[in-house]
Amino acid sequence: MNVAIAGSGIAGGYLARLLEQRGISPDVYDGMDHDTHCRCRSCGWGVPGGIEMYLANVGLDFNEYLLESMSSMNFDGLVAKTPLCTLNKPRLIRDLARGTGLKKQNLGPEESEDYDIVVDATGITRAFLPPCRSDLALPTLQHRVAVESHGSECLEAGVYGNRIPGLGYLWIFPVGNNHYHIGIGGIGLVRLDSLLERFYQDSSRRFSFTTLCSCHGSVRVASPYYSTPFYCKKTRKDGTPQVIVGIGESIGTVAPFTGEGIVYSLECAKIFADSWPDYERYTNSVLARFAWMKKERETLDYLLSREGKSGPRLRDRWRFFCNARRSGIGLPMLEAFRRMGTLSQWVESPDQTL
Numbered sequence: 001m002n003v004a005i006a007g008s009g010i011a012g013g014y015l016a017r018l019l020e021q022r023g024i025s026p027d028v029y030d031g032m033d034h035d036t037h038c039r040c041r042s043c044g045w046g047v048p049g050g051i052e053m054y055l056a057n058v059g060l061d062f063n064e065y066l067l068e069s070m071s072s073m074n075f076d077g078l079v080a081k082t083p084l085c086t087l088n089k090p091r092l093i094r095d096l097a098r099g100t101g102l103k104k105q106n107l108g109p110e111e112s113e114d115y116d117i118v119v120d121a122t123g124i125t126r127a128f129l130p131p132c133r134s135d136l137a138l139p140t141l142q143h144r145v146a147v148e149s150h151g152s153e154c155l156e157a158g159v160y161g162n163r164i165p166g167l168g169y170l171w172i173f174p175v176g177n178n179h180y181h182i183g184i185g186g187i188g189l190v191r192l193d194s195l196l197e198r199f200y201q202d203s204s205r206r207f208s209f210t211t212l213c214s215c216h217g218s219v220r221v222a223s224p225y226y227s228t229p230f231y232c233k234k235t236r237k238d239g240t241p242q243v244i245v246g247i248g249e250s251i252g253t254v255a256p257f258t259g260e261g262i263v264y265s266l267e268c269a270k271i272f273a274d275s276w277p278d279y280e281r282y283t284n285s286v287l288a289r290f291a292w293m294k295k296e297r298e299t300l301d302y303l304l305s306r307e308g309k310s311g312p313r314l315r316d317r318w319r320f321f322c323n324a325r326r327s328g329i330g331l332p333m334l335e336a337f338r339r340m341g342t343l344s345q346w347v348e349s350p351d352q353t354l
């Protein structure tokens with residue numbers, strides 16, 4: 001059986017390793033034609049410590065990739081303990097691909113005809129599967145900046161909803177050597193660059209910022225439920241059958257409230273490898289495991305709707321609290337309820353796009 005994996009990001013690279021362990025040698029394709037300085041898709045590189053076990057499964061040592069701990073983070077003024085850190089994602093992607101015989105070109109429709117199974121691990125592009133049944137993407141802008149403190153204070157890691165009008169947030173993730181990823185993501189925001197500039201200006205008494213690189217991106221926050229189908233059957237030109245099956249962000253394994261997709265893409269690839277080659281079992285397992293993403297997506301839909309203008313409902317606030325708890329972030333329940341600031345602010349001023 002000929003298997004191709006299109007995409008050697010986190011999901012595709014990890015799946016290739018898992019399949020190799022099971023005696024299946026896929027051909028892996030990725031043109032890696034990202035117009036970013038790090039030659040990777042735009043990403044904050046923030047992960048929970050729980051990623052360690054996924055890396056260990058394929059013989060990789062988490063400590064080799066660890067950049068900075070984010071054990072203490074600022075959430076709109078409230079400092080909370082977290083299990084989060086940043087990791088060297090470009091290096092991880094490179095190491096996952098090592099030994100898989102990566103072909104440094106994108107898989108096109110012509111070459112894909114050679115394969116019985118084509119795994120669509122192309123992230124937001126979703127190059128092979130039919131469109132999601134109801135897609136939703138969050139536009140982003142991220143800078144890598146060198147930060148110099150004007151005193152003894154260090155720039156804190158944090159996530160801020162209250163600085164951003166609309167359904168969005170700003171993140172500050174340290175990536176080592178006083179470098180930070182500072183980014184903004186938001187639905188309905190048009191001037192992401194001026195929002196980042198405003199943040200630099202507001203902080204300019206305490207810090208100087210030198211922008212090292214800048215990238216626009218987009219993250220699929222549709223949830224797996226609204227990103228079906230996960231697989232489809234086709235007939236090739238020579239009349240033989242072919243299956244296209246998606247993993248990772250191509251099928252929406254991203255937390256809709258926060259845009260976290262690294263660990264969930266690894267988990268999705270593992271579910272697929274464990275169900276190989278039962279596509280129905282795979283679909284059901286992904287939908288069950290990530291059922292909470294459907295609920296978060298429904299909160300976003302509600303807040304984007306006319307009815308949502310009256311503010312988050314109790315269930316939306318509860319989902320927000322569950323999101324923090326799931327990520328191991330120690331936000332007390334009442335604070336989490338109160339700090340659903342991003343969403344409430346958007347509801348109060350939906351047209352305030354800068």
Ligand SMILES: Cc1cc2nc3c(=O)[nH]c(=O)nc-3n(C[C@H](O)[C@H](O)[C@H](O)COP(=O)(O)OP(=O)(O)OC[C@H]3O[C@@H](n4cnc5c(N)ncnc54)[C@H](O)[C@@H]3O)c2cc1C
Nearest residue numbers: 007009010011043044045046107122123217248249261262
């Ligand atoms: C600005 C931003 C910040 C983010 N920050 C975080 C964060 O801090 N933490 C977190 O957990 N998640 C974050 N995410 C989300 C996270 O980056 C993704 O969810 C995750 O990388 C998805 O992995 P993937 O392997 O499914 O897709 P991707 O990482 O997008 O990989 C897809 C690969 O497919 C390749 N490709 C595309 N078309 C083809 C083709 N035809 N043939 C072959 N290859 C192809 C691409 O080159 C790419 O390498 C962020 C996203 C954005 C946009």
